Amino acid sequence: MARERKFTKEELYHAVKHLLLKHGYDGFTFTVLASFLDVSRAAIYKYYDNKEELISEYMVYELIKFLNDLKAIGEKKTFNEQFDALFDMIFADLSLYEIRAMGMQIPIINKKIKNNKQKISGIIVELYSSLQQFVELGKEEKVFKKDIPNNLILGMIFETVNIPNRGNIPLPEWVEMIKDVICHGLFTKD
Amino acid sequence: MARERKFTKEELYHAVKHLLLKHGYDGFTFTVLASFLDVSRAAIYKYYDNKEELISEYMVYELIKFLNDLKAIGEKKTFNEQFDALFDMIFADLSLYEIRAMGMQIPIINKKIKNNKQKISGIIVELYSSLQQFVELGKEEKVFKKDIPNNLILGMIFETVNIPNRGNIPLPEWVEMIKDVICHGLFTKD
DNA sequence: ATCCAAAGTTACACATCCGTCACTTTTGAG
DNA sequence: CTCAAAAGTGACGGATGTGTAACTTTGGAT
Structure with a gap:
């Protein structure tokens, strides 16, 4: 029709x-x-009435996809499996973090956009609590140090994505090195 | 007159x-x-003929200031003093990294801007080599692990600036925690 | 075959930023 | 005092993005 x-x-x-x-x-x-x-x-x-509406709707779609991927990780049994899977997922599509940053600057100019932005916030909260559980598991299993705030642990993991890989080390190797530094630090164990 | x-x-x-x-x-x-x-x-x-010219000139000014501060660090004697000073400096003005990112997107539309962007590149190279020396010193003194690429070490230090400090932990304490994680990692020493 | 609703197009009025030019104002050297 | 250089202003034309309205095209239901 x-x-x-x-x-x-x-x-x-x-x-x-x-x-x-x-x-x-x-x-x-x-x-x-x-x-x-x-x-x-x-x-x-x-x-779409304007680009804000389109972009905010696209963001919802993209974040839901990401959240689903993340939930799949929660089904792995051991903490170490989860940790590895998380890293792989984070490095699988680096462009996502640029996109997410752009989502922050969508101005609220009508109800629909306000609604979408609230959805986005909701998804991010869910995403965050999902990750909090992951961190808590790590602490319970005495892998993560207990006295580091959860936010800092997650921040370390998510910000290191942006470290520029000058020297173009192959991705899997690069990911392994970052993982190692995050886990054991830059310092020699004197 | x-x-x-x-x-x-x-x-x-x-x-x-x-x-x-x-x-x-x-x-x-x-x-x-x-x-x-x-x-x-x-x-x-x-x-100024246009905003590109103004912004690129401002960037030169801002980066030169930063480079001078950095050089002052090089005069400290021990590696640990330098390391602490570097962290303090990096966290002293977090807005600088946003500004630096904006510098990347200045389009070259005339000679003057091209010239300024070359200056900026030059300063960054200088900045970078200054930091390379710092890292090498750390490796010589057997503080940094030798098998981590210099880029990764510097990347870790500069990217962690952007970790959002939710929970609003007081800055000095926050900086100390980040420093500790970078140095010794998230993992317990089993 | 015909009809109508969804899909798509063209064109217009409005807003904003850009760069420039002719103009006025200030102020210190002579 | 005067006059010229430097500082500042107002206004215009061009370019681009925005949102809307009147129009045409398409294709399935009847």
Whole structure:
């Protein structure tokens, strides 16, 4: 009962991700997006009132995917398996953290966006509590030191993603080295 | 032989820093800057052809200051003193890293900007080699593990700055904890 | 075959930033 | 006092992004 669409939701989200990474939040415009999708700009307005709405909705989609992946980790049995899986997952798609940072600067200009941003916050809370459990497990099993705050442990893991790999060490090797430093530190054990 | 200026170079740089942090690179415009300085927009064009030129020049100024601070560290005698001083310096002004990231996205649209960006690169190289020396010293004194690449050691130190301090632990205590984790790791020494 | 709702397009009015130019104001050297 | 250089202003045209409205195209239900 309707004409065929020129792009699917998946294609749209893929384009959003690609163009956000390429041009940054401010550089991402409906003009650029429309040209990328080979569609008129007005066509996009049929589905989204403005880019804030589109991007915030895309973020929800992306974060839910990430949360599901994370939950899968929780099903591994030993702590060490979980720890390894977490690292692999974090390094699997480094672009996600850039995207997440852009999500922070979406201004709330209407109800729909406010709603999406609340969803995003909710997912992040869930994500966070999921990770808290992981850290607690590590402390119970006496792997993590008890006196380090959970936030710092998680922060260490998530920030080291951004360390620039100059010298282009192959990724698996690089991940192993970072993991080792996080676990045992930079210092020799005198 | 001329009229009095309504803003000094120091005031200008201060405004640039403040507004870059507040609005981001794209959100920083001569309109915003002029209004902040209580001056007409055209007045700024008397000194800078465009914002790229202004920002790149400001970056040079800011990085030179940073480099000088860093060199002062090199004069401390023991490695441990240097290590402590480096941490204090890095955490002294966290906004610097946001600013530095913005410097990356200045497009080269004329000779002057190209020149400034080359200066910036030069300073960063100098900064980097200064830090390399520091790391080498640490390795010679058998404080740092020898098999960790220098880049990774420096990366660990510089990226941990960005770990969000939820729970608002007082800064000195927070810095100490991060330092400890970096040095000795998250794991208990089984 | 025809009809209508969803998909898509073209075009317009509005806003903002950009760079420039002609103009005025200030101020100190002569 | 005067006058020229430097500081500052206001206003314009161009470029680009935004949101909307009137239009055409498509294709399945009847």
